[in-house]
Amino acid sequence: MSLDPVVLFFILGLCAGLVRAEMRLPSAIYEFLSIILLLAIGLKGGIELSKQSIGDLLPDTMAVVAMGFVLPLLAFPLLRYIGRLEKVDAASVAAHYGSVSVGTYAVAVTYLTAQQIYFEEYMPLFLVLLEVPAILVGIVLVRGISKNTRWGKLLHEVFLGKSVVLLLGGLLIGWVAGPEGVESIAGLFFDPFKGVLALFLLEMGLIAASQVSCLRRYGLFLLGFGVVFPIFSGLIGGGLGVMLGLSIGGTMLLATLAASASYIAVPAAMRIALPEANPTLSLTAALGITFPFNIIFGIPLYHKFAEYFHTIGG
Numbered sequence: 001m002s003l004d005p006v007v008l009f010f011i012l013g014l015c016a017g018l019v020r021a022e023m024r025l026p027s028a029i030y031e032f033l034s035i036i037l038l039l040a041i042g043l044k045g046g047i048e049l050s051k052q053s054i055g056d057l058l059p060d061t062m063a064v065v066a067m068g069f070v071l072p073l074l075a076f077p078l079l080r081y082i083g084r085l086e087k088v089d090a091a092s093v094a095a096h097y098g099s100v101s102v103g104t105y106a107v108a109v110t111y112l113t114a115q116q117i118y119f120e121e122y123m124p125l126f127l128v129l130l131e132v133p134a135i136l137v138g139i140v141l142v143r144g145i146s147k148n149t150r151w152g153k154l155l156h157e158v159f160l161g162k163s164v165v166l167l168l169g170g171l172l173i174g175w176v177a178g179p180e181g182v183e184s185i186a187g188l189f190f191d192p193f194k195g196v197l198a199l200f201l202l203e204m205g206l207i208a209a210s211q212v213s214c215l216r217r218y219g220l221f222l223l224g225f226g227v228v229f230p231i232f233s234g235l236i237g238g239g240l241g242v243m244l245g246l247s248i249g250g251t252m253l254l255a256t257l258a259a260s261a262s263y264i265a266v267p268a269a270m271r272i273a274l275p276e277a278n279p280t281l282s283l284t285a286a287l288g289i290t291f292p293f294n295i296i297f298g299i300p301l302y303h304k305f306a307e308y309f310h311t312i313g314g
Helices: 005-018 027-049 054-082 087-098 102-114 123-129 133-143 151-160 162-189 193-212 219-243 248-259 265-273 279-313
Strands: none
Touching: 005 102, 005 193, 005 279, 027 102, 027 123, 027 162, 027 193, 054 087, 054 123, 054 133, 054 219, 054 248, 087 133, 087 219, 087 265, 087 279, 102 123, 102 193, 102 248, 102 279, 123 162, 123 248, 133 265, 151 162, 151 265, 193 279, 219 248, 219 279, 248 279, 265 279
């Protein structure tokens, strides 16, 4: 199967960044693209939520949140005792890998849409929910439950950070307005979604290339961790998707969420809560290794996971 054009845009940015071509988008344009993507994902999820009973979704949301706590707890000992990272760095990287990547999710949705594979469109709710638990786990692993932690500022960053506010805001608007109400703004948020995503991934490829050069002391371990742990997490997410009764597309999306690593919300939170952590390690792993792996190879792999789980589960 040929690569989707949006993936080719990412590869173009990655290659251009590696050869140090001058292709960076102006920061204002990159910011605008990210806002459009976050709101579009939230709006689509909100429209679907308006058709669902919130009570019916509650058990699923609780299970997904539980996964958000478990994944960083599984990552931490690997980073600490096999990778021999400092405790604070291991906790920070683990938090990144317990959280989610909006960009990876958007590419996975495009992948499913291009192949006309059904998925539960309330999945953005899980995207929002998975932003938070891993951050809390990462902090507690280092600080414990300490009064010295700046919880007020931290919770403000976590719950009122740009990505969470835009995703949650989009969900609420889509939920309140419903399909008919949102139709009037579809020309901005839905129709050009794939083109916006392509430009966003072009810039992400350039940023990812800038992180590759940071692989030094922990380079070989981070390379292995940044590929193997997402596959392991994807298996967990895929297995949970089948247990929750999700479709093949929904199972694949949950596997993708579990396998992705945050490069927006968690770095901002770690900067406040664990300022002594080395952000280069986390961003190199999440953005320089895992993000490219997931975009190019991981998403089709997680689709295979979903198909296999449904075959043995059915």
